[in-house]
């Protein structure tokens with residue numbers, strides 16, 4: 001029998017790690033291996049899962065694919081990593097793959113047809129996680145006037161924005177669409193987003209609203225879609241692009257590293273100032289707070305910032321503050337770092 005793999009897509013900060021955490025907390029002893037690919041190479045998501053203390057979220061079970069975006073490193077990184085997982089004893093019962101928020105799902109799913117792995121693995125399903133408040137704010141919709149003006153100027157060049165393309169490609173490849181952060185929109189908005197999404201996806205694809213990624217593992221990990229068999233027929237923007245035209249080239253990331261902070265609320269305040277000024281899409285990482293035994297997690301998505309203490313610093317671990325910052329191409333790393341570390 002083939003080992004099922006679930007691919008989780010969704011834009012930066014939609015709640016992919018939160019969903020995995022939820023699924024792991026209900027894994028009931030199943031051996032689940034997690035493969036994480038991040039944009040920004042600091043392994044924050046892996047650290048976040050390791051810090052959550054849930055059974056199964058352990059060093060052995062979480063593999064990080066750090067050298068580039070999963071959809072571009074299929075041959076060099078992804079397939080060999082899967083082969084290593086398939087050489088494990090005992091074998092995993094299920095593999096969950098968290099793609100970076102900027103990954104194109106299609107090349108990844110296509111990789112499951114490679115001879116090295118096709119007889120042993122199947123894509124149980126591709127889950128597209130959607131950030132409900134971001135969708136409601138129109139962050140994944142084009143400005144019709146802009147697009148029309150571009151089309152008028154040059155029809156051949158009038159592409160949707162990279163954010164819109166990614167969103168549409170992630171929807172096109174999905175076997176299940178999860179509208180997450182339902183607590184952050186009102187009921188009529190949620191219902192209308194759900195209807196809108198349902199009308200955009202294929203007939204067999206369900207749209208489920210969730211809060212904190214609270215999805216039943218029997219649903220999330222039991223789609224039995226064998227997505228690799230039908231992936232060729234799922235039409236993506238990327239199909240039209242040349243090999244060199246990857247959407248994540250439109251984004252940039254860097255890590256701001258600094259020492260102890262006296263008050264994490266001050267860092268939050270700095271993020272609130274710098275993020276809108278520089279069109280920052282995502283900030284995540286850990287702070288070393290003076291005199292505190294625990295690390296302080298910082299998570300910023302759009303205008304929302306969550307902070308909390310997670311695990312204690314371990315002996316021998318270097319205590320420092322590190323924030324991964326992701327924005328659009330041309331992000332002024334020096335200016336943003338200067339504010340964050342002021």
Ligand SMILES: Nc1nc2c(ncn2[C@@H]2O[C@H](COP(=O)(O)OP(=O)(O)OP(=O)(O)O)[C@@H](O)[C@H]2O)c(=O)[nH]1
Nearest residue numbers: 011012013014015016017018101181211212299306
């Ligand atoms: N209010 C609210 N916050 C949520 C929900 N789900 C996730 N979050 C928060 O959203 C932030 C981002 O969540 P993650 O799970 O890290 O998102 P992600 O998709 O893994 O992020 P990237 O890997 O950076 O793309 C965190 O602060 C979460 O606590 C939800 O349903 N409601």
